[in-house]
Amino acid sequence: MHELSITKSMLRIIAREMKSNGVKRLKKVHIKVGELTAVEPEALRFCFEESIRSTPMEGALLEIDDVPLTGRCKACGTEFRIEAFTNICPDCGGNEIERIAGTELDIISIEAV
Amino acid sequence: MHEILIEEKILAKNGEIASENRSFFKERKIFAVNIVSSPGAGKTAIIEKTVPLIKDKVNLAVIEGDLATDLDARRLLKFGIPVKQITTGKACHLDAHNISHILPWVLEQKGVSLLIIENVGNMVCPAEYDLGESIRVVVMSVAEGDDKPLKYPAIFSSSDALLLNKIDLLGHTDFDIDKAKENALKINPYLKILETSCRTGEGINEWCAFLEGEMTGAEVKA
Ligand SMILES: Nc1nc2c(ncn2[C@@H]2O[C@H](COP(=O)(O)OP(=O)(O)O)[C@@H](O)[C@H]2O)c(=O)[nH]1
Ligand SMILES: [Mg+2]
Ligand SMILES: [Zn+2]
Numbered sequence: 001m002h003e004l005s006i007t008k009s010m011l012r013i014i015a016r017e018m019k020s021n022g023v024k025r026l027k028k029v030h031i032k033v034g035e036l037t038a039v040e041p042e043a044l045r046f047c048f049e050e051s052i053r054s055t056p057m058e059g060a061l062l063e064i065d066d067v068p069l070t071g072r073c074k075a076c077g078t079e080f081r082i083e084a085f086t087n088i089c090p091d092c093g094g095n096e097i098e099r100i101a102g103t104e105l106d107i108i109s110i111e112a113v
Numbered sequence: 114m115h116e117i118l119i120e121e122k123i124l125a126k127n128g129e130i131a132s133e134n135r136s137f138f139k140e141r142k143i144f145a146v147n148i149v150s151s152p153g154a155g156k157t158a159i160i161e162k163t164v165p166l167i168k169d170k171v172n173l174a175v176i177e178g179d180l181a182t183d184l185d186a187r188r189l190l191k192f193g194i195p196v197k198q199i200t201t202g203k204a205c206h207l208d209a210h211n212i213s214h215i216l217p218w219v220l221e222q223k224g225v226s227l228l229i230i231e232n233v234g235n236m237v238c239p240a241e242y243d244l245g246e247s248i249r250v251v252v253m254s255v256a257e258g259d260d261k262p263l264k265y266p267a268i269f270s271s272s273d274a275l276l277l278n279k280i281d282l283l284g285h286t287d288f289d290i291d292k293a294k295e296n297a298l299k300i301n302p303y304l305k306i307l308e309t310s311c312r313t314g315e316g317i318n319e320w321c322a323f324l325e326g327e328m329t330g331a332e333v334k335a
Contacts, residue, residue, distance in 0.1 A: 002205060002206055002237065002241060002242075005206075006124065009123050009126060009127070013123065017117050018117075031123065036267055036270055037241060037267055038240035038265070038267035039241065103270075104122075105122060107119050107121055107122075108118070108119060108120055109116055111115065113114050
């Protein structure tokens, strides 16, 4: 289960930021998970909660923004939600679609005291 | 309460190491192929078929990723090519760090121009871990469902080529190969799709030609 290795990478970033900002207790973590990643948000949440137990991060909330797969039509510029991987522009029917969102696996911010 | 803005890829560290691996390969003109699939789709069998066809033309080495055993690595020793085993233990994928540790070994093999990396058998986890490879190849056998690309979109969207393997078994399954291709291309319109059988050898020449073509293409670009 790679959600555990992803959690570890996340905790490493959090620890680095807490140290450099001189904060001691983690309250909240805000991340973005794209639809087209191989990450199961609930599995990630489970790993996160297990991993912070009995640490200074215990009790912190994990806020996950699910980012839908989004495309932009190369012909007319329309941006739209790609449903069921249908790569067709709802406006002009064009099929050259650039994917502009949905692959992110990013840590956005943390709140801590 | 402090809000601390980070805005960073969670796997940024893996990405950095992967970039270093990629530069290492590029400087030494090594073409690296990351082969991914579910367990049993035929990654090792494809490597076994590929090696005899190209080992007189290109200097190759193989890295075998596996949870616990070196059985696959042993299957390749008979070809007299350099094979290195990485056992990942509990980790269900290779990461860029695993590969960076093997680079000195790759150098020791002198003049390697093709490095084949068999990833741990898993359709999910390897998708998020860039190794620094030149191309990623996903293998799917016709003994799996033709809707697999829709169920595991991340691995198909991050791959450059798809090998539909075990086509000798097509008559014995209700696998719809056109449907499978259609599904895969929905996820990734740029995917190069090849059909192979390690049993009959069908499609293996085409696969090797594709591989050699990609290697030449990479040289021209460099
Ligand atoms: N019928 C048939 N069997 C195959 C083919 N390719 C691999 N196999 C068999 O499938 C099993 C798993 O193959 P293996 O290469 O170990 O898969 P891996 O786990 O992806 O490395 C082995 O018993 C192979 O002999 C094929 O094209 N046709
Ligand atoms: Mg294998
Ligand atoms: Zn359009």
